[in-house]
Amino acid sequence: MQNTNNSEQxxxxxxxxxxxxxxxxxxxxxxxxxxxxxKVDVFVEREKLKSYKGDDIKMIMNGWYIHNPSEFPPSAKINPLWVSFHLNANAKDKVLTPETIAYLKANGPIGCRDTYTLNALQEKGIDSYFSGCLTTTLDIKYKTDKKSDKVYLADPLFLLPHWGKMMYGPNQFIKAIISGDIFRFGKRKRILKQLLTDEFLETSEYVKHKLSGSHSEERRFEEAESILHKFAAAKLVVTSRIHCALPCLALGTPVIFINYGFNNSSDMSRFSGISDLFNTININDKGEVVANFDFNGKIGVDSKFENPTRHVEMAAKLKEKAYAFVK
Structure with a gap:
């Protein structure tokens, strides 16, 4: 049994x-x-959870699981708090082995980030509940009352090809040629011009969520903090990244999520129960636009939007659970 004294834990x-x-x-x-x-005593890679052989540790196990199902369930040396857990549709059947089901039952109740994961666990008799995402509690450290006039485009329509995406590496460029994506470059620009004023497009700062793998772990955390500080002080953010939209809810920054092209089972499982937490513009394959908020057809630098508050109660419960686990 692990020592729960924080001076030694x-x-x-x-x-x-x-x-x-x-x-x-x-x-x-x-x-x-x-x-x-x-404090943080050790970094543990998500894809090596079962292989962890270090000291006994406590970990908050929020996030997306998992590319390597053979590394699940995690090592017994990890004392977990399972909140904001997403079990991706692509991995579900490989992950939910009898061993994993027994593990999750022993370490429940399991807080699920989305309703897809919740249903998948409950079908296996695992005690679980819809927790929402822990990023909706980022106000604890990163919220600020000092707002700027900056507006941001954070990877909007990132599924559509664009030159920034091609710069991820030569393989991306080759894939674009083979798939024919290179001939669809104009579509992203057309949709953005349909939704955003010219002034917004000309004055907004672009933020990328995919960054170079050459960055050290320290640099990766610095980049994440830098982005959060930008979003916290922003006037308005437009994005297609859920881990931009959800943090903006916590930071009190108006955010609009553009939902386009997320049609595969992996994406649909991630979005289940989440996309209604923020202002969302849905665009179907025919180009038809439907929003879940009062949207007049164009977003400008002076547009006023208030975020929904459906996340607030879940965020309060997440804070309570996380603080209790650490203490």
Missing amino acids: KFGLMVYPANPTYNVGDYVQSLAAKQYLP
């Missing part, structure tokens, strides 16, 4: 592989967990 924090890039949104999720920890 050790804590772990999740980090992630990069091949050849990493998603800074993963590190935003780890920063959400880090807020609650008195």
Whole structure:
């Protein structure tokens, strides 16, 4: 049994592989967990959880699981708090082995980030509940009353090809040629011009969530913090990244999520129960636009939008659970 005295108790924090890039949104999720920890003694890679052989640690196990199902369930040396857990549709059947089901039952109740994960666990008789995402508690450390006039485009319509995406590496360029994406470059620009005023497009700052895998772990956390500080002080953010939209809810920054092209089972499982938490513009394959808020057809630098508050109660419960786990 682990010692729960915080002067001796050790804590772990999740980090992630990069091949050849990493998603800074993963590190935003780890920063959400880090807020609650008195210290970080060790980084544990998400894809090597079962192989962990270090000291006994406590870890908040929020986030997306998993590329390597053979590394699940985690090592017994990890004392977990399972909140904001997303079991991706692509991995579900490989992950939910009898061993994993027994593990999750022994370490429940399991807080699920989305309703897809909730249903998948409950079908296996695992005690679970809809917790929402821990990034909706980032106000603890990163919220500020000092707002600027800056507006940001954070990877909007990132599924559509664009030159920034091609710069991820030569393989991306080759894939674009083979798939024919290179002939669809104009579509992204057309949709953005349909939704955003010219002034917004000309004055906004572009923020990328996919960054170079050559960054050290320290640099990756610095990049995530830099992005959060930008969003916290922003006047308005437009994005297609859920780990931009959810943090903006916590930071009190108006945010609009553009939902386009997320049609595969992996994306749909991630969005289940989440996309209604923020102002969302849905665009179907025919180009038809439907919003879940009062949208007049164009977003400008002076547009006024208030975020929904449906996340507030869930965020309060997440804070309570995380603080209790650490203490």
